[in-house]
Amino acid sequence: MAPVIQVSSIRKTYGRTVAVDDVTFDVEEGEIFGLIGPNGAGKTTTMECVEGLRRPDRGTISVLSLDPIRDARTLQQKVGVQLQQAQLQKRIKVREAVDLWASLYPRSVDGDALLERLGLADKREAWFMTLSGGQKQRLFIALALIHDPDVVLLDELTTGLDPQARRAIWDLVREIRRRGKTVFLTTHLMEEAERLCDRVAIVERGRVIDSGTPTGLVRRHCPTQTVVLETADASAAEHFQLIPGVDSVTWRDNHCTIRGSGGDLVTHVIQCLAEHRIRVTDFRTELPNLEDVFLTLTGHSIRE
């Protein structure tokens, strides 16, 4: 089975600015795939090439084995898109937008049911300009889903939303996957990628620097895990030293910091505590995440 989206070695420049240098990745059927990286890394340009809105200078893209530009008409029926920072007419009603979009495709789902599912049923008669940021994004998701596409492309879906609205949108994206659709999204929020994506590709300065599952990437690049615990038992440190995979144990004011690698560090520490009946008053873990992976790979934080 061929991947749903295949992007190979694309490059796109604007004048002397290289927006996308060399980007390659595949998106498999039924997964949520995320292109992640800081603003300006080339995510949106890549997405817009996949959408057929831009033509890459070099390289090839296929979506459902079709060409995004040459087969634009056919693909429009099978792909739903949500563009970054898009707007609609200020005074268009939610219902009117959904009706218009539905009329543009030969096949469409029931608009009212869709709005109901996205929690916009009571906003049907509201003007676009009166919607909150989260409601606007949910409307754009509705417009991306109105023709029941197989593939959904979401560009910076939750940028500018508060955490609560963001979580609600994540649930909606998971539901899209549950309905058997393939989701390709971009985000600069590592938490979003970690919570939502089955696989990610990290982009930096127009290049994919690595890709894989979020946990796989963390394991590969940031294997070090940390356990911090508080205990009055001064002999504990010696026991911790003997745990397999432990690199260092530091002790300060009854706080013990244990660093080590291998997936079982936390389990081993807990077993050690039980075995030696060590009494602890606090226990927490510091596990690396995609943000740490990005820092390791690029030498700078994604937020800079």
Add this chain to the structure above:
Amino acid sequence: MRALLKLTWLEIKIFVREPMGVFGTVGIPVLVFLIASRLLGPRVARAAIQPGGAVSAVLPVLASILMALSAISSLVTIISIYREGGILKRLRATPLSPTVILSAHVLVKLLFTLITLAIMVLLGRRYFPPGAPVPLFSYAVALTFTTWAILSIGFLIASIVPTARFAQPLAALILYPMVALSGLFFPLDVLPQSLKLLARAMPLAYAVSLLNGIWRGEGWSAHFGEVAALTFFFVVFTAISTRMFRWE
């Protein structure tokens, strides 16, 4: 075609939801027409029936050109707001063709131009003698054709205007000098040769001449030149803006 009608109808509804936009497009030309008619009313009424039986065309043509210009400037503003907000881009990512998206706006402008004309005809009855031999139907056709042709200037301006904030001033800067040389206020024959050539290189002179003639009851065949010139400008401006138009 169905998509064009659907989108046009939607854009009409959206347009009338903004009172200021409607006032600018319909209200201002009507207001200018009323004020001018009131000031000149008695004289117009006396002089309206000219020796040939024709009715003076000064006021109606002035009002018509105003309508066309406000249609252009409103088109430029809407297009630039749609572009800046990413609305054009979002619409273009649907099966709607770019031509349909832009044509819908042209149709909306033409419709409101005709509505404005109808209001003026109704209000103008007070100032013009009843039963004056004005070929209203032909005039409405001429005005629709003229507005359609010069709306292509609007697309040209919309192609070069950087942001929505500059849309109105830039449109005014380009359009008002054209009005001065349109033959609306003084006959082009009094101009020196160079300015006369300049006036002939711009579409408004042909628009004024065509509207003038049709209002006076002259036949379309007498104004074939103007129709051809306006069509020519439409083709050229549309061709240039097709190449230069930015969707985002």
